[in-house]
Amino acid sequence: MDVVSKEVRSRMMANIRGSNTIPEIKVRKLLHKHGFRYRLHPRELPGRPDVVLPRYRLCIFIQGCFWHRHPGCRYATNPKSREEFWQAKFEQNVERDTRNMNELLQQGWRVFELWECGIRKPEAEITWLLEAVPNADLQKISWPTGSSATPDDRNS
Numbered sequence: 001m002d003v004v005s006k007e008v009r010s011r012m013m014a015n016i017r018g019s020n021t022i023p024e025i026k027v028r029k030l031l032h033k034h035g036f037r038y039r040l041h042p043r044e045l046p047g048r049p050d051v052v053l054p055r056y057r058l059c060i061f062i063q064g065c066f067w068h069r070h071p072g073c074r075y076a077t078n079p080k081s082r083e084e085f086w087q088a089k090f091e092q093n094v095e096r097d098t099r100n101m102n103e104l105l106q107q108g109w110r111v112f113e114l115w116e117c118g119i120r121k122p123e124a125e126i127t128w129l130l131e132a133v134p135n136a137d138l139q140k141i142s143w144p145t146g147s148s149a150t151p152d153d154r155n156s
């Protein structure tokens with residue numbers, strides 16, 4: 001396993017699916033504090049969403065920007081070595097995410113995709129969630145959009 005650099009490896013470790021990452025805990029704490037009740041990683045739902053609020057028919061995915069390829073985000077970097085390997089890996093991840101989310105939407109779930117770069121900011125910046133969760137008009141959200149990216153980071 002020494003083929004990946006230290007930097008890449010630590011990002012890999014931080015992105016193991018289903019672990020209780022810090023951004024994930026932050027979202028859960030905020031929701032819980034305001035009386036929202038949820039389930040975590042239910043096995044029977046496609047992609048085992050990180051946080052599920054059955055009462056609001058809502059699934060929340062908290063996505064690592066590197067691993068899940070946040071569009072236009074400066075954290076969605078491309079490793080300098082083994083480029084083809086990484087590209088294939090990334091494509092798989094993005095395809096899987098899209099498939100899972102489409103399936104949930106088809107089953108009548110709402111889907112919020114929250115990227116870690118947004119959640120790492122102060123709590124005040126994610127309190128919009130408290131209004132968005134009960135808002136049935138919001139079927140699908142991806143937040144934040146990668147507006148903080150520089151042109152050099154853009155990749156597609």
Ligand SMILES: [Zn+2]
Nearest residue numbers: 065070073117
């Ligand atoms: Zn991002």
